[in-house]
Amino acid sequence: MPLPLFSDLQAAIVDLDGTMVDTQGDFVVALNLTLAELALPGVDRVFVERTVGKGSEHLLRSTLAQVGGDAALYDAAWAAYQRHYLAINGQHSDVYPGVVEGLARLRAAGLRLACLTNKPLDFARPLLAAKGLDGFFELAFGGDSFARKKPDPMPLVETCRALGTDPARTLMIGDSRNDAEAARGAGCPVALLSYGYNHGEPIRAVPADGWFDRIDALARQLGRLPG
Secondary structure, three states, X not given: OOOOOHHHOOEEEEOOEOOOEEOHHHHHHHHHHHHHHOOOOOOOHHHHHHHOOOOHHHHHHHHHHHOOOOHHHHHHHHHHHHHHHHHHOOOOOEEOOOHHHHHHHHHHOOOEEEEEOOOOXXXXXXXXXXXXXXXXXXXXXXXXXXXXXXXXXXXXXXXXXXXXOOHHHEEEEEOOHHHHHHHHHHOOOEEEEOOOOOOOOOHHHOOOOEEEOOHHXXXXXXXXXXX
């Protein structure tokens, strides 16, 4: 199925980590502060890159397993991780090139925008604000906003319901198989970015309606604009 034109779309749902913002640095710093507090060894960016994307709870449990920490430490680790992450949120992360331009183009075309991430909402909202992205979105939902997370389709179905849009006319923009599977299950078209976090799998191996190197390039193709 070809990507729909702006005239066919009502809205776009945009992922956060690995799609709009490179947050690996934040994850590494917050995790290592947490692990140090628990007298456990640290983790590196390679581990984080292949593990992030399924929610902070999954990331933290995987991290404890990676460093040989007792699973019983999870509650203490979660409390420490929340404290450390909120303290450094956005300080070690960067907005990807083309994101601001792409979001502006999507909004200018009349699309309604929602941010949907597996990151806890209390982490997501301050990050969007810190990076100057919050003004593009009329709605933002996190991994704790619904009973299930991506790749389950429920968050996309519920986000479309909140927007009042038809899933078939609501584009999911993400960077991973999680986003693609959730979109397919919800009946949304999906476009994937090449630079994000896809658990070590090449992004073009994931079925999608299009693959792009930048969000502004995606927006230009949707509008059939040159450049």
